[in-house]
Amino acid sequence: MKQLPxxxxxIRLTVNGVVRSLDVHPGExxxxxxxxxxxxxxTKRGCEVGECGACTVVLDGRAVNSxxxxxxQADGAEVLTVEGLAREGALHPLQRAFLEHGAVQCGFCTxxxxxxxxxxxxxxxxxxxxxxxxxxxxNLCRCTGYQAIVDAVLAAAGEANSx
Amino acid sequence: xxxxRFARPRxxxxxxxxxxxxxxGWTPVHxxxxxxxxxxxxxxxxxxxxxxxxxPGFGDIxxxxxxxxxxxxxxxxxxxxxxxxxxxxxxxxxxxGLIGSPAIRxxxxxxxxxxxxxxxxxxxxxxxxxxxxxxxxxxDGVRWVPIEDFASGPGRTVRGATDLVVAVRFPAQGRxxxxxxxxxxxxxxxxxxxxxxxxxxxxxxxxxxREVRVALGAVAPTVIRARETEGVLEGAVWGGEVAxxxxxxxRREARPITDLRAGEAYRRExxxxxxxxxxxxxxxxxxx
Numbered sequence: 001m002k003q004l005p006x007x008x009x010x011i012r013l014t015v016n017g018v019v020r021s022l023d024v025h026p027g028e029x030x031x032x033x034x035x036x037x038x039x040x041x042x043t044k045r046g047c048e049v050g051e052c053g054a055c056t057v058v059l060d061g062r063a064v065n066s067x068x069x070x071x072x073q074a075d076g077a078e079v080l081t082v083e084g085l086a087r088e089g090a091l092h093p094l095q096r097a098f099l100e101h102g103a104v105q106c107g108f109c110t111x112x113x114x115x116x117x118x119x120x121x122x123x124x125x126x127x128x129x130x131x132x133x134x135x136x137x138x139n140l141c142r143c144t145g146y147q148a149i150v151d152a153v154l155a156a157a158g159e160a161n162s163x
Numbered sequence: 164x165x166x167x168r169f170a171r172p173r174x175x176x177x178x179x180x181x182x183x184x185x186x187x188g189w190t191p192v193h194x195x196x197x198x199x200x201x202x203x204x205x206x207x208x209x210x211x212x213x214x215x216x217x218x219p220g221f222g223d224i225x226x227x228x229x230x231x232x233x234x235x236x237x238x239x240x241x242x243x244x245x246x247x248x249x250x251x252x253x254x255x256x257x258x259x260g261l262i263g264s265p266a267i268r269x270x271x272x273x274x275x276x277x278x279x280x281x282x283x284x285x286x287x288x289x290x291x292x293x294x295x296x297x298x299x300x301x302x303d304g305v306r307w308v309p310i311e312d313f314a315s316g317p318g319r320t321v322r323g324a325t326d327l328v329v330a331v332r333f334p335a336q337g338r339x340x341x342x343x344x345x346x347x348x349x350x351x352x353x354x355x356x357x358x359x360x361x362x363x364x365x366x367x368x369x370x371x372x373r374e375v376r377v378a379l380g381a382v383a384p385t386v387i388r389a390r391e392t393e394g395v396l397e398g399a400v401w402g403g404e405v406a407x408x409x410x411x412x413x414r415r416e417a418r419p420i421t422d423l424r425a426g427e428a429y430r431r432e433x434x435x436x437x438x439x440x441x442x443x444x445x446x447x448x449x450x451x
Contacts, residue, residue, distance in 0.1 A: 009169055026169030026212055030200070049200045050267055051353050062269040068193070068199045069270065072169050073216050097236065118324075138264020138353035 004042070012077040016084030024071040031055045031066035033074075034081060042082040042111045046140075051061035053139030056112035057081050065138070082111035085118065094118060094156045101152035105143030112139045113162055117153045120138060164202045175218055176326060177301070179197035182213060185304045189213040193221075193236055194270035196263065215274075215327070218220040222272065224248065225415070232332045235298075240265070242273060242286075251335045253288035254342035255359045257294030261285060261344075264352045265317035274328040280314040281355070288361035289344050290331065291378035291386055296332040302382070314385040340365045340374060343444035347425070351405045356381045357425035360413075360437035363398025366449035370400040377438065382419040382430050389416040392438065401446050409442070410435030 008023040024033055031048075034040045034057070048067045055066040058080040085092035094114055097103070097108050101156030109128060115135055120127055120135035127135070131155045133146070141149060164233070172178040183188050190209035192198050193216055201207035215221060215236060224235030224245050231251050233242070242248050243260030260270055262276075262285050262372055276286045277297060288312065296307040310331075316319050322328060342363035348354030359380035364381035365373040375396040377389040392412040399405045 007167055007169075023396075026167070027202070028165040029164070050196060050263070053264065053266065056266055057271075063266045064269050069201075070169075070199070070212065072171065072212075073195070073214055075171070076169060088299075093183045104310050119265075126442070135265055137228055138266045 008073075009072050011072055013088070014074065016079070016081060021091045026072045028067040029067050030057070030074050030079070031069050033071040034066060034079070038108050040081050043107055044111055048105055050138075051140075052147050053112045053136075054109055054115065056115045056139060058115050058119050058122075061119070061122060062098055063116045063135075065140070069103075069156070078162075079133045080115070080118070082114055087113060093119075093159050094121070094153065097152040097156035097159070098101075098149070101155060103144060103148040103152040105141075109141040109143075113141065115151055115157070117149075120153070121157055123162070126157055127154070169214065170211065171214040171217040172450070173217050173219075175221070175327070175385065176331065178213060178215060178218065179300065179302065179325070183325045185211075188272060191215055191278070193275050194238065196267050196271040197275060201281060204413045207264055221329075222331060226335050227253075229335050230332045231335050231397075232272055233329055234330055235272060235328045237273050237275070239263070239268035239271050239286075241278075242307070243268065247335070251294040252293045252342055253335060254291060254292060254344035254363065255286060256288045258285040258344045258346070258359075258361070260450045261346060261351075267353070273331060277313060277331070278320060278322060278328050280316075280318050280385075281318045282314075282317050282385055283359070284386070285344075285346060285356055285359060287382065287386040288359050288378040288380045288444070289342060290333065291388060292342050292361045292363035292416075293333040293335040293336070293340075294376070295331050297328060298332070299323070299326040300327040307332070311388065316384050341445045341448055343441040343448075345440045345444075346380070347433055347437065355424060356383055358417075358419075358430050358433045358437060360434060360441050362438065362441040362445060363444075364445055366446060370446065370449075372399055372401060372442075373395050377413065379413070379417055379434060381424075382417040382434060387418070389413050391416050396442070399444050406439060406442075411416075413438045431444045 042055035046052035050065040057066045186322040190210045223234045249256040290310045295310040346356045346359035365376040395409045413434045417434045421427045
């Protein structure tokens with residue numbers, strides 16, 4: 001990482017498996033870079049103070065609020081966003097389960113929910129319903145009432161474990 | 164958001180040198196879960212961001228010379244999961260596991276929670292009752308400050324402009340001295356505590372409480388010890404009259420205000436309720 005003129009900082013990060021090099025302002029958030037620079041608008045901008053979870057991405061294996069991570073702090077990191085879940089046109093098992101269980105209504109919370117669930121299943125492949133609820137405790141949903149989301153995450157975990 | 168300058172030092176010495184050269188020019192940042200919110204709300208406008216996430220080992224947890232030593236960069240998630248913290252300071256592990264949300268706990272750090280100096284900071288009452296000290300490192304070396312002397316008011320600490328919070332330590336007392344933490348928020352996740360209570364005590368075979376410490380969060384300008392309550396519990400067996408007297412004492416000792424999160428009377432009342440829960444956890448745990 002080197003400091004450029006006009007206070008820009010060069011960073012290099014891996015987003016959904018692709019190495020990206022770009023020059024960012026010190027105050028720019030990872031959320032702003034993902035949406036504004038990389039045009040990865042699947043990650044949603046909600047409250048921007050870490051209370052809604054709509055901007056959740058997986059940073060080096062852990063769910064984080066991308067609105068509270070400075071892009072410069074993600075230098076050298078691996079970022080997974082909702083765009084990185086589907087493979088070769090096939091939805092990720094979590095995405096399929098969300099659709100099958102009616103866990104998507106307006107959809108605004110969905111990318112963040114998926115990324116929190118993804119981080120959970122990477123650490124705990126067979127979570128209890130309570131563990132799922134705790135994992136998505138920072139993700140607000142104003143449509144579903146959460147039960148369909150919890151069902152979907154448990155179903156995706158069950159499917160992964162039985163296959 | 165704007166911040167004119169940014170530095171991500173690779174060593175603590177480098178970070179301290181930058182800070183020493185221009186103390187007003189740098190605001191330390193680690194997880195950013197408090198600072199970025201304040202920047203977003205226009206309550207903070209750092210001239211430069213001194214990012215501490217690039218310093219290897221800054222969040223390490225170790226046990227040495229009978230002390231648990233936690234690097235300031237340890238995240239709340241790390242504290243909540245760490246077996247040594249769970250053994251020697253269960254109240255701290257529990258508090259860390261209740262902060263914010265999983266995403267917040269993956270970024271927010273112990274050092275940041277201390278430096279931010281909120282009267283409602285959940286890690287602080289547990290640190291009070293386990294007798295923790297905070298390491299401040301500046302150009303002249305390290306000084307250890309008792310946790311009770313660290314915060315001087317809401318958002319204020321004794322950290323000098325050229326100091327960084329680098330570690331926290333407390334005795335590795337094993338399961339001999341037990342500790343518990345209880346809090347109340349509007350909901351379980353992402354709610355700043357309206358009231359919090361931490362208790363530590365050794366429970367003798369006959370149930371007698373010894374070395375009792377009680378600390379209260381969010382009911383005074385800083386976290387406070389509840390010494391009168393401790394006096395009621397010291398050498399006593401929990402239950403009946405003792406419990407009533409202790410709850411009366413803790414309600415007297417709390418100095419809450421009414422603000423947007425809770426009213427003064429409610430906070431005072433809840434100090435008693437949370438004290439009962441915390442002591443019950445300690446007494447029940449000693450029987451298992």
